[in-house]
Amino acid sequence: MVPSFFSSQKETVVYKLEKTRLDDFLGAIAKGREVYALERAESQYHLVRSDSWQAGKHTLGAFRQVEPLKALVFRPRELLGSLGSAALGAPIPERIVIGAKNCDVAALKIHDHVFLNTEPVDPSYKEVREKTIIVSCDCTDAREVCFCPAVKEQPYPKTGFDINLAPTDLGYVVEAGSERGKQLLKKAENLLSAADAAILKERDQNRQKISKKVCAQTEKMGLTCGADLRQAVEKSQGKKIWDDFAADCVECGACNLICCTCHCFLLADGKGKNNTASRIKQWDSCLYKNFAAVAGGANPRRHRAERLQNRFDKKFSFFPEILGSYACDGCGRCVEACTGKIDIREVLKRAVNEL
Amino acid sequence: MSCNPYMPIPAKLENVVRETANIKTFFVRPAKPLAFKAGQFIALTVPGIGEAPFTPSSAPAVSEKMEITIMRVGRVTEKLHALEPGADLAIRGPLGQPYPLEKYYGREVLIVGGGVGLAPLRALLFALLEDASKYKKIIVRYGAKTPADIVYRKAVEDGWGRKEMDVMISVDKRDAGWNGNEGVVTKILSPDKLKCNPKEGVAVVCGPPIMMKFATLELLHLGYAPENIYLSMEKNMSCGIGKCGHCRLGPYYACKDGPVFTFDRIKNLPKIWD
Numbered sequence: 001m002v003p004s005f006f007s008s009q010k011e012t013v014v015y016k017l018e019k020t021r022l023d024d025f026l027g028a029i030a031k032g033r034e035v036y037a038l039e040r041a042e043s044q045y046h047l048v049r050s051d052s053w054q055a056g057k058h059t060l061g062a063f064r065q066v067e068p069l070k071a072l073v074f075r076p077r078e079l080l081g082s083l084g085s086a087a088l089g090a091p092i093p094e095r096i097v098i099g100a101k102n103c104d105v106a107a108l109k110i111h112d113h114v115f116l117n118t119e120p121v122d123p124s125y126k127e128v129r130e131k132t133i134i135v136s137c138d139c140t141d142a143r144e145v146c147f148c149p150a151v152k153e154q155p156y157p158k159t160g161f162d163i164n165l166a167p168t169d170l171g172y173v174v175e176a177g178s179e180r181g182k183q184l185l186k187k188a189e190n191l192l193s194a195a196d197a198a199i200l201k202e203r204d205q206n207r208q209k210i211s212k213k214v215c216a217q218t219e220k221m222g223l224t225c226g227a228d229l230r231q232a233v234e235k236s237q238g239k240k241i242w243d244d245f246a247a248d249c250v251e252c253g254a255c256n257l258i259c260c261t262c263h264c265f266l267l268a269d270g271k272g273k274n275n276t277a278s279r280i281k282q283w284d285s286c287l288y289k290n291f292a293a294v295a296g297g298a299n300p301r302r303h304r305a306e307r308l309q310n311r312f313d314k315k316f317s318f319f320p321e322i323l324g325s326y327a328c329d330g331c332g333r334c335v336e337a338c339t340g341k342i343d344i345r346e347v348l349k350r351a352v353n354e355l
Numbered sequence: 356m357s358c359n360p361y362m363p364i365p366a367k368l369e370n371v372v373r374e375t376a377n378i379k380t381f382f383v384r385p386a387k388p389l390a391f392k393a394g395q396f397i398a399l400t401v402p403g404i405g406e407a408p409f410t411p412s413s414a415p416a417v418s419e420k421m422e423i424t425i426m427r428v429g430r431v432t433e434k435l436h437a438l439e440p441g442a443d444l445a446i447r448g449p450l451g452q453p454y455p456l457e458k459y460y461g462r463e464v465l466i467v468g469g470g471v472g473l474a475p476l477r478a479l480l481f482a483l484l485e486d487a488s489k490y491k492k493i494i495v496r497y498g499a500k501t502p503a504d505i506v507y508r509k510a511v512e513d514g515w516g517r518k519e520m521d522v523m524i525s526v527d528k529r530d531a532g533w534n535g536n537e538g539v540v541t542k543i544l545s546p547d548k549l550k551c552n553p554k555e556g557v558a559v560v561c562g563p564p565i566m567m568k569f570a571t572l573e574l575l576h577l578g579y580a581p582e583n584i585y586l587s588m589e590k591n592m593s594c595g596i597g598k599c600g601h602c603r604l605g606p607y608y609a610c611k612d613g614p615v616f617t618f619d620r621i622k623n624l625p626k627i628w629d
Contacts, residue, residue, distance in 0.1 A: 080359060080361050080362055081359065081362055083362070083363065083365070083400065083402050083403075083445045114597075114598050115598060118597060118598070120360040120596055121360075122360070122361075122598065123358070123359055123360075124359075237625060238625070263598070263600065264599055264600030264601065265594075265598070265599050265600070266593065266599065267361060267406065267593055267594060267599065268405070269400065269402070269403060269404055269405045269406060270403060271403045275403075277400075277402035277403035277445075278403075279361065279362065279406075281361060284599070284600070284601075286600065291591070291601060292590070292591050292601060292602075292603075293591060294429075294589055294590065294591050295407065295428045295429025295430070295431070295432065296428050296429070296563070296589070298564055298589065298629055299629065300590075300626045300629040301626075302629070306626075310603075314600075314603065317606075318603065318605075318606060321606045322606060
């Protein structure tokens with residue numbers, strides 16, 4: 001039985017952490033683990049690897065970092081082994097991610113479904129996932145491209161984290177979201193006190209405020225929060241909308257690679273050291289022309305418009321059908337990455353308007 | 356399966372038999388017995404080159420070795436066709452869902468093959484013949500481009516030596532020595548050529564997409580129910596275990612939920628014949 005990283009338990013353990021003790025707290029829970037934390041770079045954050053929490057250099061971040069969190073658990077390129085000896089790579093160390101935002105955490109639900117909860121289990125994903133502690137954090141600000149309320153998400157995590165931190169003027173609300181999160185908090189017990197009503201109220205007000213902000217900027221774009229995107233995308237099948245947006249697509253695949261939920265990959269064979277046959281698994285993009293082509297030459301998505309439509313179909317029809325949720329968490333990375341300046345919000349807006 | 360589901364186990368190429376100008380049957384012995392059921396497929400690897408999905412064409416009852424009939428059509432099959440007996444291969448599987456044979460018991464089973472599409476159907480045929488008394492009748496209708504493109508020609512022409520089987524072949528284009536039917540395979544699916552009761556029977560189809568499309572339309576016209584028409588959907592099946600995303604067909608993955616689908620499950624999906 002594979003453990004679920006997304007618990008449905010309502011009973012949570014909530015503490016208060018004084019503002020001045022944040023670095024001590026993170027230092028304590030990160031001790032002995034490989035650390036992935038956020039580092040500010042101008043108006044952005046990057047996810048960087050380190051061997052400890054570094055006060056002053058690392059930050060919890062106000063919004064999500066540039067790199068999708070999926071890259072840690074579903075690696076961009078992985079050597080599966082050489083034929084005949086399916087040896088996996090060296091075991092990976094225990095790790096902790098600090099400062100992950102809800103879009104990225106929620107996206108792991110998709111990857112867990114594909115690689116962990118659907119037999120056969122992907123052994124490398126399982127190992128990495130089990131060794132990665134997730135310390136998430138509420139968003140306190142949003143990027144202009146953020147639109148999570150339109151895809152039934154919100155700028156703070158409800159599930160999927162081991163520990164969540166909610167910054168407030170009265171300190172941090174520290175919440176354990178899993179058994180291992182609870183255990184880890186014991187390491188820093190001396191820094192925590194019971195969360196009082198005042199700080200919880202403050203947290204809830206902050207959450208409402210940031211949710212309103214992201215919702216308002218999404219609706220300013222013309223995309224209504226709560227609109228039925230599944231129906232809009234399903235009804236758009238074969239319509240002109242896809243030709244129009246695909247006219248700007250250059251098939252670079254950036255939207256897929258930067259996406260926090262995209263999980264498609266390629267198995268490719270080659271010859272490694274000593275001329276041994278080996279196999280790699282690496283990220284693939286459904287916008288590439290031959291993504292669905294077969295050896296005989298048949299290609300169900302010969303045209304770019306069909307491939308663009310397929311990307312939306314996978315996110316807003318396929319995953320709602322098989323998993324009950326969109327495979328889009330509103331992180332907006334694809335908006336920033338797109339070479340052709342195709343804005344997913346514009347696409348969804350038009351699909352909804354043409355219903 | 357190997358401990359890593361993406362990695363194959365070693366296999367040896369024991370023999371190669373030429374069927375037609377661009378089709379050969381490969382006799383493969385996996386390092387460990389690999390049991391499959393009719394309708395399931397395997398992924399065959401040419402080490403260092405790549406992997407491609409094939410449905411074995413030999414009897415599923417035999418797991419120590421298998422025959423795989425392969426047309427030379429792409430990068431991996433090009434290399435396969437150049438191999439000699441003794442070559443190292445690797446194999447992964449079984450993958451996908453088998454034909455639900457228990458649903459065929461007591462019924463007439465019509466097998467419709469086109470070109471190299473007869474190869475996977477041969478494994479089904481062997482599975483049916485193993486238990487022939489369980490089925491009311493076994494009918495084979497096979498279409499090839501020319502007489503020279505007929506796979507397993509000798510066996511097909513004498514109905515695998517089983518008199519109870521009703522086998523008929525048609526070629527799109529005859530040659531000097533051909534006295535049989537001429538025309539696309541749907542020509543031998545007409546009521547006068549097919550003495551059976553479509554309303555109660557099942558039909559199993561495998562062939563190139565265009566042939567599958569017209570055969571399906573003909574079968575529906577004959578009165579076969581959409582849920583009794585079994586189609587092998589050719590999609591880009593890479594990982595074979597529903598993870599890599601390439602072979603998605605509406606709400607399904609061809610590799611995990613198929614590759615055989617009844618027509619009723621896919622009839623409303625866009626572009627199924629492409």
